[in-house]
Structures are given as structure tokens and as C-alpha cells.
Amino acid sequence: xxxxxxxxxxxxxxxxxxxxxxxxxxxxxxxxxxxxxxxxxxxxxxxxxxxxxxxxxxxxxxxxxxxxxxxxxxxxxxxxxxxxxxxxxxxxxxxxxxxxxxxxxxxxxxxxxxxxxxxxxxxxxxxxxxxxxxxxxxxxxxxxxxxxxxxxxxxxxxxxxxxxxxxxxxxxxxxxxxxxxxxxxxxxxxxxxxxxxxxxxxxxxxxxxxxxxxxxxxxxxxxxxxxxxxxxxxxxxxxxxxxxxxxxxxxxxxxxxxxxxxxxxxxxxxxxxxxxxxxxxxxxxxxxxxxxxxxxxxxxxxxxxxxxxxxxxxxxxxxxxxxxxxxxxxxxxxxxxxxxxxxxxxxxxxxxxxxxxxxxxxxxxxxxxxxxxxxxxxxxxxxxxxxxxxxxxxxxxxxxxxxxxxxxxxxxxxxxxxxxxxxxxxxxxxxxxxxxxxxxxxxxxxxxxxxxxxxxxxxxxxxxxxxxxxxxxxxxxxxxxxxxxxxxxxxxxxxxxxxxxxxxxxxxxxxxxxxxxxxxxxxxxxxxxxxxxxxxxxxxxxxxxxxxxxxxxxxxxxxxxxxxxxxxxxxxxxxxxxxxxxxxxxxxxxxxxxxxxxxxxxxxxxxxxxxxxxxxxxxxxxx
Numbered sequence: 001x002x003x004x005x006x007x008x009x010x011x012x013x014x015x016x017x018x019x020x021x022x023x024x025x026x027x028x029x030x031x032x033x034x035x036x037x038x039x040x041x042x043x044x045x046x047x048x049x050x051x052x053x054x055x056x057x058x059x060x061x062x063x064x065x066x067x068x069x070x071x072x073x074x075x076x077x078x079x080x081x082x083x084x085x086x087x088x089x090x091x092x093x094x095x096x097x098x099x100x101x102x103x104x105x106x107x108x109x110x111x112x113x114x115x116x117x118x119x120x121x122x123x124x125x126x127x128x129x130x131x132x133x134x135x136x137x138x139x140x141x142x143x144x145x146x147x148x149x150x151x152x153x154x155x156x157x158x159x160x161x162x163x164x165x166x167x168x169x170x171x172x173x174x175x176x177x178x179x180x181x182x183x184x185x186x187x188x189x190x191x192x193x194x195x196x197x198x199x200x201x202x203x204x205x206x207x208x209x210x211x212x213x214x215x216x217x218x219x220x221x222x223x224x225x226x227x228x229x230x231x232x233x234x235x236x237x238x239x240x241x242x243x244x245x246x247x248x249x250x251x252x253x254x255x256x257x258x259x260x261x262x263x264x265x266x267x268x269x270x271x272x273x274x275x276x277x278x279x280x281x282x283x284x285x286x287x288x289x290x291x292x293x294x295x296x297x298x299x300x301x302x303x304x305x306x307x308x309x310x311x312x313x314x315x316x317x318x319x320x321x322x323x324x325x326x327x328x329x330x331x332x333x334x335x336x337x338x339x340x341x342x343x344x345x346x347x348x349x350x351x352x353x354x355x356x357x358x359x360x361x362x363x364x365x366x367x368x369x370x371x372x373x374x375x376x377x378x379x380x381x382x383x384x385x386x387x388x389x390x391x392x393x394x395x396x397x398x399x400x401x402x403x404x405x406x407x408x409x410x411x412x413x414x415x416x417x418x419x420x421x422x423x424x425x426x427x428x429x430x431x432x433x434x435x436x437x438x439x440x441x442x443x444x445x446x447x448x449x450x451x452x453x454x455x456x457x458x459x460x461x462x463x464x465x466x467x468x469x470x471x472x473x474x475x476x477x478x479x480x481x482x483x484x485x486x487x488x489x490x491x492x493x494x495x496x497x498x499x500x501x502x503x504x505x506x507x508x509x510x511x512x513x514x515x516x517x518x519x520x521x522x523x524x525x526x527x528x529x530x531x532x533x534x535x536x537x538x539x540x541x542x543x544x545x546x547x548x549x550x551x552x553x554x555x556x557x558x559x560x561x562x563x564x565x566x567x568x569x570x571x572x573x574x575x576x577x578x579x580x581x582x583x584x585x586x587x588x589x590x591x592x593x594x595x596x597x598x599x600x601x602x603x604x605x606x607x608x609x610x611x612x613x614x615x616x617x618x619x620x621x622x623x
Contacts, residue, residue, distance in 0.1 A: 031097040032113035033587070034083050035140075036566045040132040040149075042085035042093070048144040050079045050096065075118065076102040091123035137164055140589065140609045152213040161322040163312075165213030196240050196247055196277070196294040204242040204289070210301030210312055212237040214320045219303060222246050224269055224280045233260060235278075245269070245281030245289070253278070360399075363406035364415045365391075365430050372430065374404040374417055381419055383432070392432025398422040401546075405453040408460045409435050409479060418464065420451035425466055425477075437481025446470035452504035456513055456529060465504050465515070472497030474504065474517060474531060489531030495523055502543040510553045518543055526555075526574070538577035542570075548593050548604070550581070550617075561604065563588055569606060581619050582606075596623075 035045065071092055075082070079096030086092050094100075097115045109118040117127060133154070138147050141158025148155050153165040196209075208219045224245050228235060234251035250256050253276040260278055264271035270286025272279050279290040301312025301320060312320045360374040360381065372383040372391060380396035381404070404419040407427060416435055418427045424439035425448060442448055450467040463484055464477040472495075476487035491497040496519065503518035514534055515527040522540035527533060535555055541547050541562045548561040555575035561582065564570045569588050571581040588606040596603050596614060603622065604615040614623035 031115035033567065034085070034095040034112075034115070034117075035135060035138045037113070037129045037131055038085055038135060039128045039130040040134050041087055041126050041128065042134065043088045043149045044086040044147070045084070045134060045138060046144070046146040047081055047083045047140065050077055050082050071104045071107070074102065074104040075100065077116075079115070087123070087126060091120065091126060093117055093119040093123045093127055142610045148217065150217045155216045161216050162319050163214055163216055163322065164319045165211070206303070206305050207240065207242045208301070208303030208305075208310070209240045210238065210303075210320070212239075214301055214312060215303075216322060219305075222282075224267075224282050227267065228260065228263065228280070231259070231263060233263075244283050245279070245286070247274075247277055247279045247289075247294070249276055250278050360404035360419060361406075363404065363417045366414050367430055372417070374419070380421075381426075383417065383428075383430075391430065392428065394426060394428055394432065396421045396424065396426065400448065400451055402451055407453060407462045409462070411460045418451075418453050418462075420448055420466065422447040422449070424448075425451055425464060427464075427481075435480060437479070440464070440466065440477055440481050442466075442468060443470070449500040450502055450504050452506065454506045454515070456506065456508075467501035467504060467517075469500050472499065472501065472519075474501065474515075474527070476531065487531045489527065491525065492533050492536075495519075495525060496521055499523065503541075503546050505547075505549075507549060507551065507558070509551060509555065509558055512554075514555075516547075516549075518547060524560075524574075535575075537574045539572045539574060545591060548591055550593075550602075550604075561591060563591060582615060585619070586613065 035047070038045070071094075072084070075094060077096035077098055077100045079098040081097065083095040084092060085094075095112070095115055095117050099116050100109045100118045103109060103118055106120055107118055108121060108124065109116050110124060111117075112127075117124060119127075134147065134149060137154045137156060139145060139156055139158060139162070143158070145156060145158030147157075153163060155164075156162040206219070208215055212221065219241070222241055222243060222245055225235065225239075225241065225248070233256055236249040236251065239246050239248035250260070253273065257273055260280070261271050263269075264280065264286070268282070268284060270279075270281045270284040270289070272286040272290035274290050274294075279286050281289055301322070303310040303312070303322070310322050312322045360376060362371045362373055363383075364370075365372045365385065368385070370386045372385060374381060374383050376382075376399055377393060380394050381399060382393035383391045385391050398421050400420045400422065402420070404417050407416050407418045408414065409416055409427060414429070416427050416429050418425070420426065424441045427435040427438040429435060447469045448466050449469045452465045454463045454465055455461065456463070462478065464481075466475050466477070467473075468475060472491055474489040476484040476489075478484045499519040499521040501517055502520050503516070505516040507514040507516055512534070513529050515525075515529070515531075517525040517527060518541050519525075520543050522542060524537050524539055524541055525533065526535045526537060537555065539560060541560060542564050544565075545563050550559045550561065550571075552558045556573055558574050559571050559580055560574055561569065561571045567587045567589065568584055569582045569586050569591065570579070571583040572579055582604060586606055586608070588608050590607040592605040592607075593602040594605060595601060596605075601617055603617075606613045606615070612623070613621060616622050
């Protein structure tokens with residue numbers, strides 16, 4: 001008789017596999033979110049409520065037109081959410097929290113981190129835990145969402161469309177605000193030439209205005225534009241486009257007039273120049289279209305698709321959100337895309353909604369005794385009174401992700417608003433005038449990456465702290481923009497000064513002041529009032545969201561809370577870097593601290609996919 005011996009390691013592995021399968025199938029464990037782990041092998045991601053039917057037109061507005069996954073109707077699971085992934089070759093993998101009850105012919109399923117993956121053997125073989133650009137651009141939405149990688153970037157749908165051009169930062173923080181194209185004044189983008197608008201009733205059909213790469217894929221580049229770009233024509237990325245042509249500003253147009261006309265003659269286009277702009281149409285209507293009543297467009301992106309008017313609003317990370325002006329549902333966007341996506345008007349009179357993520361904050365209006373609401377607008381930053389009337393607006397780009405701050409530069413009870421962009425720190429009075437000495441601009445070739453207004457002793461003796469991208473240092477200003485004497489910041493050895501500063505906050509712990517400086521690489525500096533190092537901390541903080549602090553008497557009794565790269569709430573003591581409190585207990589896409597029960601102590605509030613959870617000081621769920 002021959003005896004067969006099986007290595008102990010194989011037996012143990014088989015038992016472990018059986019235990020894992022049984023546990024995930026019957027007992028259940030908190031299922032992992034596949035969007036945190038999936039790789040860039042999948043070019044289209046989506047998540048829907050389990051069993052949700054999807055028609056041919058997923059959005060009811062004709063744009064964009066993602067195709068319904070061909071195998072979706074054959075799937076069945078009791079899981080609350082289904083997550084799908086499709087490769088460029090068309091292979092599909094679907095995930096559910098519970099075991100799949102039915103599958104298409106030829107499909108199989110396997111347990112994965114508390115849930116189940118389903119697909120063909122080939123598709124399941126593509127699954128790997130190596131998140132990349134797709135994971136960085138994914139956002140959940142209350143009713144489901146889709147994300148697609150395109151040749152020019154990424155696009156996401158979930159109550160609105162968000163588009164990231166190639167090269168855009170993947171997840172900077174900040175809010176965006178919409179604008180009514182009919183209400184804004186004309187403006188010229190000196191870098192990209194003039195933008196022009198024309199009403200769709202003039203026969204252009206589906207039309208969009210914006211920058212190349214800022215449009216969802218259904219508003220694809222016209223073939224005439226692709227042809228000119230292939231031939232090296234220096235078209236500005238901004239332009240007005242429709243299916244058969246467009247109007248673009250041409251760099252060195254005098255040189256390129258004849259080559260473009262020659263190309264149009266070969267391809268049968270209509271070509272006509274209006275100043276330094278070229279109007280081209282594949283139907284030979286260039287001259288007719290050139291004589292239309294064009295008028296200056298605002299700097300924001302906009303489009304007409306069928307009977308729907310769309311508006312595209314840029315965020316701080318150079319993503320663009322598209323929403324439908326005549327669809328309130330589409331204008332109510334989710335809180336993610338860096339913390340806050342919103343749509344609101346900037347007409348002269350605005351009907352505000354409470355707690356709009358577009359808000360930068362409130363400042364006092366000493367002229368009326370009321371308040372000014374400070375918001376991001378299409379042109380920059382605006383102030384609106386209690387009735388929604390615009391009081392002032394300052395044209396600016398790339399507003400840094402921080403609250404606008406009420407200051408009293410002269411300490412006389414008259415208030416100003418402080419905010420900063422990458423190019424300038426502004427202090428504006430209630431009439432919209434800059435305080436003398438402002439704006440403070442960085443040196444040539446440099447930009448600001450973060451700003452904080454610090455009032456150490458709560459006596460309106462404000463300090464304006466600005467982070468330089470070029471040097472990695474914090475600069476300190478006071479009063480009418482003068483350099484604050486006695487301040488000297490130089491990152492200590494071990495701190496990577498080339499990593500931009502993303503967050504600056506002031507902490508008073510006991511009798512000591514700490515200036516918290518958080519960098520893009522997660523490193524943290526703790527400074528004195530003079531800018532010199534006060535203490536070191538081993539904690540590294542994910543810079544995606546502003547951190548929160550539970551303050552104690554000293555660093556060991558003070559913890560920093562933040563959301564890590566995988567979406568988990570982390571909490572560490574600043575002194576020793578010990579994990580405490582909520583660390584690793586819950587996932588979130590937004591954090592806040594507020595006193596909800598009126599006991600004088602702040603509760604921690606977490607949000608995940610729109611659901612709020614409140615935690616008391618003992619880290620117990622109270623809501």
C-alpha cells in the first residue's frame with residue numbers, strides 16, 4: 001500500500017481558505033470598499049444600489065451616454081451596493097457585499113475582503129490590489145456614480161459631471177460655484193485669447209465653450225479641430241465648438257491663414273478668419289457662421305445640449321464640474337471632489353441655500369450691522385449681503401482651500417475680509433477696496449500654497465502667514481502688508497522643503513503657542529511665534545483634507561485627526577504619535593468638529609457617502 005503525505009502547509013492553507021470563505025459567506029465581516037483597492041487596469045468604474053435597473057439613457061439628459069454593462073441584467077445579489085469595473089478590452093468584474101445569487105453563463109465568483117467578486121476567469125485574473133489614478137479620482141454619490149478614463153483625462157458622474165484634464169492635480173481641496181452665463185460681465189482671458197458665445201437657436205446644435213480636456217467625452221473634439229492640431233496649427237485650447245466645427249483663437253494667425261485655408265480646401269471645409277480667430281465648419285458654412293452675432297463669453301465653461309443648458313465650474317485642483325441649469329437635481333452635487341462641490345448663482349441677487357459648500361465664511365459689515373457672506377464666484381471671490389445682493393467681487397483665480405477670515409487691520413471696529421489665491425493674498429474692505437499694502441504677491445516665479453490668519457492673543461493683532469512653493473518657507477506679514485519683525489522660518493534637516501505646505505493652523509496648548517505646518521508629503525512642523533522649531537512630531541498627516549485637533553494641555557494630550565489615503569479616520573497624539581480615539585474605527589470622506597449637545601465640548605462628526613455619524617469625547621456613537 002502506498003501512503004500519500006500532504007505537506008502541513010498545504011493543509012493549513014486549505015483550512016484557512018475554507019474558514020475565510022465560510023466567514024465571508026455566512027458570518028460576514030465589514031466588507032472592504034473595492035474602489036480603494038482596484039487598479040488602473042479598469043478604465044470604467046461604477047457603483048449603483050443593488051439590483052438597480054438602468055435604461056439605455058442613464059441620465060435622462062442625453063449626455064454623457066455611458067453604455068449599460070451588457071451583463072448587468074443577469075446579475076443578482078442581496079448586497080446593498082454593486083460596484084463594477086470594466087477594462088479597455090471589455091472585461092467586467094462586479095463586486096457585492098454579499099454572495100452573488102445568479103451570474104451570467106461562464107462567470108464565476110470568489111470571496112474578497114468580506115465581499116464577493118464576480119466575472120469571467122479572465123476578468124477575475126485581472127483583479128489586483130494596486131490603486132492608482134482611477135482610485136484617486138473616484139467619488140461616491142448618494143444615488144450611484146460612474147468614472148471613466150478618457151484620452152484627455154477622467155470624467156465622473158454622480159448628480160453632476162466632474163472632468164479632470166490630463167495633468168490636473170488628482171485631489172486638491174476646495175469648492176466650486178456655478179454662474180449664470182446670462183448675468184456675468186464679459187471678460188477676456190489674456191493667456192488663452194478671447195472666448196465667444198452664440199445662442200444654439202442660430203443653428204449650431206449641441207455647442208460647448210471651454211478648454212480642451214475640460215469636457216465630458218460626449219462633447220468630443222470636432223474632427224476639424226483634431227485635423228488642424230495634427231498639422232501643428234497653434235489653436236488655443238479654449239474655444240467654441242460644435243459637432244462639425246468651431247471658433248478658435250490662432251496663435252500667429254497671419255502666418256497660419258493660408259495653411260488653414262489650404263487644409264480646408266483639401267478637406268472641403270468652410271474657413272473664415274475674424275481678426276485672429278478662425279471659424280471652421282466641415283459643412284462649408286464657415287463664412288455663414290462667421291457672420292453670426294457672436295458676443296463675449298464669460299471665462300466659465302458652458303454648453304447647450306438639446307434643450308438643456310449646461311455650466312462648467314473649475315475647482316482648485318483644475319477639475320471641472322458640469323451641471324444642468326434647468327435641473328435642480330443635477331445642480332445638487334455631492335460633497336466630494338475635494339471636500340466640496342456645489343452649484344450656486346452669482347447673479348446680482350442670489351437665493352442662497354444654507355451651509356452651501358461654496359461658502360468661504362462670513363464677516364461683519366460695520367456699515368449695516370449685518371453680515372457679508374463670502375463665496376467663490378465664477379470671477380473669483382464675492383461678498384453678498386443678508387438679502388443676497390452682491391456688495392463686491394474681486395477677480396482672482398485658484399482661491400486657496402481655506403476660509404475667508406474677518407480681520408480688523410486698524411483695530412477700530414471696521415472689518416475687512418482676508419483670503420488668498422496662489423498669486424496674491426488679499427485684504428478687502430466692505431466696499432471692495434484693497435487695504436493699502438495688499439495684495440501681497442510672491443516673488444517672481446513663485447506662488448502661495450497655503451495661508452493662515454493668526455491672532456495669537458485674540459486682540460485683533462493679526463498675522464498673515466503665507467507659504468512659498470519655491471522655498472518651502474512660511475513668510476509672516478502684519479498690518480498693511482509689512483514684513484513682521486523677528487520672524488524667521490527655515491525647515492530643519494529632515495523636512496523636505498520641496499514638498500509644498502498645504503495647511504497652516506495655530507494651536508494654543510496650555511500657555512504655549514504652536515504653529516502647525518502640514519506638507520504635501522505628510523510631514524508636520526510645529527513652530528514658535530518666531531517661526532523657529534518648537535517641537536518635533538513623528539506624525540505624518542495625509543494633506544488631502546484639513547486636519548482637526550482635540551486639544552489638551554500639551555502635545556502628548558493633543559491629537560490630530562485626519563482621513564488617510566484609503567479613507568480611514570486616523571487619530572494620533574502629536575507628542576509620541578500614538579494611535580488613539582477614532583483611529584481605524586471608521587471610514588469617512590469628510591470630518592468636522594462641533595458642539596452639538598451644548599455641553600461646551602466638541603463632538604467629532606464623520607460623513608461617508610452622505611451619511612453622518614456623531615462621536616462623543618469617549619469615542620462612542622451618539623447619532
